[in-house]
Amino acid sequence: MDTLAAARAQMEVSLAFHMVFAALGIGMPLLMAIAEALWLRTGRAEYRDLARKWAKATALTFAIGAVSGTALSFELGLLWPRFMAFAGGIIGPAFALEGYAFFLEAIFLGLYLYGWERLSPRAHLAAGAAVAASGVLSGVLVVAANAWMQEPVGVGTPNASALAPFLSPAWGEMALHSTLSCYIATGFAAAGAYALGMLRGRRDAYHRAGLSLTLTLATAAALAQPLSGHLSARHVARNQPAKLAAAEAHFHTRRGAPVLVGGIPDAARGTVRGAIRIPRLLSFLATDDFGGEVRGLDAFRRELWPNVGVTHLAFDVMVGSAFAMSGLGLWFWLVRRRRREPGRWLLRALVAGSPLGIVALEAGWIVTEVGRQPWIVRGVMLTRDGVTPVAGVAATFFGFSLLYLVLGTALALLLRRLATGAPAADVPAPRTAEAAHAG
Amino acid sequence: MPADLAAGLTLAALIAYAVLAGADFGGGIWDAFARGPRRDAQRDAIAHAMGPVWEANHVWLIFVVVLLFTCFPSAYAALSEGLFIPFHLVLLGIILRGAAFVFRAYSPQSVRRPGRPGRGARRWGAVFGAASVITPVLLGTCLGAVSAGGLRVVDGRAAAAGTAPWLRPLPLAMGGFALAVCAYLAAVYLANETAGELREDFRRRALAAGTAVVAMSALMLPLLHARAPHLWHGLLGVRAAPVLAVGVAAALLSGWSLWRRRPRLARAATVAQTACLLAGWGIAQHPYVIFPDVTVQGAAAPEATLRFVLWSTPFGMALLLPSLWWLFRVFKGPEVSAGE
Numbered sequence: 084m085d086t087l088a089a090a091r092a093q094m095e096v097s098l099a100f101h102m103v104f105a106a107l108g109i110g111m112p113l114l115m116a117i118a119e120a121l122w123l124r125t126g127r128a129e130y131r132d133l134a135r136k137w138a139k140a141t142a143l144t145f146a147i148g149a150v151s152g153t154a155l156s157f158e159l160g161l162l163w164p165r166f167m168a169f170a171g172g173i174i175g176p177a178f179a180l181e182g183y184a185f186f187l188e189a190i191f192l193g194l195y196l197y198g199w200e201r202l203s204p205r206a207h208l209a210a211g212a213a214v215a216a217s218g219v220l221s222g223v224l225v226v227a228a229n230a231w232m233q234e235p236v237g238v239g240t241p242n243a244s245a246l247a248p249f250l251s252p253a254w255g256e257m258a259l260h261s262t263l264s265c266y267i268a269t270g271f272a273a274a275g276a277y278a279l280g281m282l283r284g285r286r287d288a289y290h291r292a293g294l295s296l297t298l299t300l301a302t303a304a305a306l307a308q309p310l311s312g313h314l315s316a317r318h319v320a321r322n323q324p325a326k327l328a329a330a331e332a333h334f335h336t337r338r339g340a341p342v343l344v345g346g347i348p349d350a351a352r353g354t355v356r357g358a359i360r361i362p363r364l365l366s367f368l369a370t371d372d373f374g375g376e377v378r379g380l381d382a383f384r385r386e387l388w389p390n391v392g393v394t395h396l397a398f399d400v401m402v403g404s405a406f407a408m409s410g411l412g413l414w415f416w417l418v419r420r421r422r423r424e425p426g427r428w429l430l431r432a433l434v435a436g437s438p439l440g441i442v443a444l445e446a447g448w449i450v451t452e453v454g455r456q457p458w459i460v461r462g463v464m465l466t467r468d469g470v471t472p473v474a475g476v477a478a479t480f481f482g483f484s485l486l487y488l489v490l491g492t493a494l495a496l497l498l499r500r501l502a503t504g505a506p507a508a509d510v511p512a513p514r515t516a517e518a519a520h521a522g
Numbered sequence: 523m524p525a526d527l528a529a530g531l532t533l534a535a536l537i538a539y540a541v542l543a544g545a546d547f548g549g550g551i552w553d554a555f556a557r558g559p560r561r562d563a564q565r566d567a568i569a570h571a572m573g574p575v576w577e578a579n580h581v582w583l584i585f586v587v588v589l590l591f592t593c594f595p596s597a598y599a600a601l602s603e604g605l606f607i608p609f610h611l612v613l614l615g616i617i618l619r620g621a622a623f624v625f626r627a628y629s630p631q632s633v634r635r636p637g638r639p640g641r642g643a644r645r646w647g648a649v650f651g652a653a654s655v656i657t658p659v660l661l662g663t664c665l666g667a668v669s670a671g672g673l674r675v676v677d678g679r680a681a682a683a684g685t686a687p688w689l690r691p692l693p694l695a696m697g698g699f700a701l702a703v704c705a706y707l708a709a710v711y712l713a714n715e716t717a718g719e720l721r722e723d724f725r726r727r728a729l730a731a732g733t734a735v736v737a738m739s740a741l742m743l744p745l746l747h748a749r750a751p752h753l754w755h756g757l758l759g760v761r762a763a764p765v766l767a768v769g770v771a772a773a774l775l776s777g778w779s780l781w782r783r784r785p786r787l788a789r790a791a792t793v794a795q796t797a798c799l800l801a802g803w804g805i806a807q808h809p810y811v812i813f814p815d816v817t818v819q820g821a822a823a824p825e826a827t828l829r830f831v832l833w834s835t836p837f838g839m840a841l842l843l844p845s846l847w848w849l850f851r852v853f854k855g856p857e858v859s860a861g862e
Contacts, residue, residue, distance in 0.1 A: 139628065142624060142627075142628070143624055143625075143628055145577070146577065146620050146621065146623070146624040147620075147621055147624075149577055149580065149581075149620065150580075150616055150617045150619075150620035150621060151617065152584075153580070153583065153584055153587075153613070153616055153617075154613045154616070154617055156584055156587045156588065156591075157587060157602075157609055157612075157613050158613075159591070160591060160598050160599060160601070160602030160609075161602045161606060161609055161610065164598075164599035164600070164602045164603050165599065167591050167595055167598055167599050167602070168595050168596045168598070168599035168600075168678060169595070170595070171591035171592060171595030171598055171599070171823070172592060172593070172595045172823030172824055172827040173827070175588065175591060175592025175593070175595070175823065175827060175831070176592065176827065176830050176831065176834075178588045178591075178592065179588055179589070179592055179830075179831055179834060179838075180834065180838070181588075182581070182584055182585050182588050182838075183834075183838040183841060183842060185581060185584065186578065186581045186585075186842055187841060187842065187845055189577040189578040189580070189581050190578045190842075190845045190846055190848075190849045191845065192577065193573075193574040193575055193577060193578055193849055193853070194574070194848065194849055194852060196573075196574065197573055197574035197853065198574075198852060201852050201853075202852065244826060245824075245826040245827045245829065245830030245831075246830070471602070471603060471606070472603065472679065473603055473606045475606070475607075479610050482610075482614075486614065486617065486618075490617070490621050493621075493625055494621075494625070497625060497628050497629065500630065501628065
């Protein structure tokens with residue numbers, strides 16, 4: 084395994100792992116604050132129980148998100164020191180502001196988790212809302228650094244503005260798209276737990292409220308996401324045509340380009356086998372004109388192509404998951420509108436669909452990052468020029484993969500234990516956390 | 523000038539990390555070495571003290587890292603290459619410490635003996651303790667490596683040398699020193715936040731750790747003299763010496779007040795001691811980021827970046843400090859500590 088491959092693999096594992104908890108760390112606090120607000124307004128116990136349950140889930144996922152995020156800030160230098168020597172001073176301001184937002188999130192989370200008995204109900208709710216708000220803000224700010232890597236500005240101009248990462252034209256679309264994806268991922272993942280509980284016969288107020296709240300957030304975000312995705316795609320078509328071409332497995336520049344669903348791209352021959360073609364749709368999506376011209380990969384030198392197979396597959400997985408989730412959300416709300424109980428098939432579908440948000444999140448990230456290759460800063464610095472000269476990255480890659488595997492498994496088991504079974508009274512409260520709550 | 527201010531800001535963040543998160547590592551150390559009839563009560567007190575604040579305290583390290591790579595990108599790149607192994611081990615420690623702490627808190631209780639930790643909780647507890655012992659040692663050795671002169675940087679790249687720069691005598695001694703300081707900070711804080719026999723337990727531990735701090739200092743002095751004369755002269759120079767003198771006085775005061783059972787005074791003096799020692803080190807280290815090849819000026823980012831960081835600091839702190847004050851008032855305020 085050469086250093087570049089190992090460094091990319093370690094970065095991929097670390098980011099893929101962190102991303103799940105970062106997304107839950109943005110979505111869970113919003114659910115928890117909404118549930119607490121509803122409890123304060125209605126006085127209904129199930130909302131209080133939901134808020135407490137989601138607070139515990141937030142505590143677990145936030146802690147893992149924080150430590151794996153710390154790992155990433157180190158790994159930027161450990162794996163890509165030449166990139167950081169070049170770009171650290173440019174993307175740094177985004178991380179510096181993100182640092183403040185993340186700091187606020189950590190502070191208010193401490194107040195929220197351990198302050199149930201120490202703060203007034205209003206102050207406690209305010210702390211929860213602050214966690215949700217600073218979580219979104221920190222995500223939006225860190226995306227600015229990535230946006231700059233996709234569409235750098237201010238490179239090569241002496242005394243460029245320190246605001247460069249915030250001036251990247253990709254930032255707005257990316258921030259919107261990624262924030263929505265966090266809510267979708269959290270909402271469907273949590274909804275699955277309540278659907279499973281109801282399938283097992285626990286159709287109490289707690290489970291019903293849990294399902295409604297999570298699916299309100301998830302459906303709203305899932306229905307807004309295609310619009311945001313369309314804006315992103317149109318932006319990418321204009322500004323990062325190689326990425327769009329790879330995502331769509333669009334090899335040849337042409338007018339009236341079709342969308343290819345599925346299929347296996349053959350980069351050597353420039354063909355796609357077994358795809359479903361939707362005529363002219365790509366031209367319309369990219370240019371707002373069914374006859375518009377869309378640049379294909381043939382517009383770029385072969386060595387500057389991203390991996391077409393991976394990018395196209397990831398893109399289809401993302402879009403497919405998104406459609407499936409929109410369908411699930413609409414199905415649930417149609418049943419609710421008719422004032423009927425969710426049936427077994429709907430609940431089963433929700434359980435089966437609960438990982439789809441996380442799948443879509445990871446797939447979308449693969450589209451963005453693999454689709455940017457071979458550049459680490461598009462058009463400016465190649466990934467292979469950013470990598471560390473230090474030997475032994477293969478060892479750290481395997482070590483960290485193993486570590487994340489163990490932690491991920493342990494966390495999944497703990498979350499499953501947290502999710503199954505009803506609220507506080509049934510589940511013996513955790514020792515130390517309870518001691519602190521009571522203290 | 524902006525570069526020096528940015529370096530000072532980084533040092534201030536490092537001091538905040540040491541004083542606050544150092545005590546959380548220390549809590550883990552005392553968790554690992556919990557002994558005697560009140561072993562479980564000690565562990566509960568530690569978890570109780572850390573729970574609400576450790577994540578916020580940890581963010582100071584992220585600040586240090588972000589300030590380093592934003593304001594001194596080439597130094598950060600050289601550090602990442604030269605300290606590739608210890609940085610990875612630090613990460614391992616940080617990840618395991620944080621994950622184990624929350625996993626333990628949310629693990630089931632023992633089935634046979636309700637109220638006691640179950641098997642999973644005990645295992646995560648062991649991981650938490652071990653990671654808390656190892657991480658500060660590694661962080662101390664990294665700090666030593668940038669001072670001791672073993673980490674050479676040629677053309678912006680870390681140059682391979684003989685012995686790993688962090689495994690030399692002075693860095694290792696600084697690792698041991700960091701471990702002792704963390705243990706001392708935690709024990710002093712915990713003596714403030716407990717009562718009765720538990721408070722005596724932590725007071726005795728604080729006295730033992732304080733002795734270790736003095737012993738490690740005594741060990742470091744000849745090493746500094748022999749291995750890092752530039753740092754030795756810097757520490758005795760006109761700029762660092764007064765700060766160090768205040769630090770030594772604060773150390774004496776903290777030991778005395780601990781002995782006379784005045785924990786609140788001991789806590790204030792311990793914070794001052796730690797802050798002054800690190801500030802003295804930073805002043806003596808100036809103008810180097812990595813002695814002897816990388817200076818603050820040489821590694822500085824473009825001035826626009828430095829100005830952005832410096833100008834954003836007051837606004838960020840205006841949000842941060844009141845929030846931190848609220849956090850610590852709720853969980854560490856006078857009505858909370860002592861007798862809970």
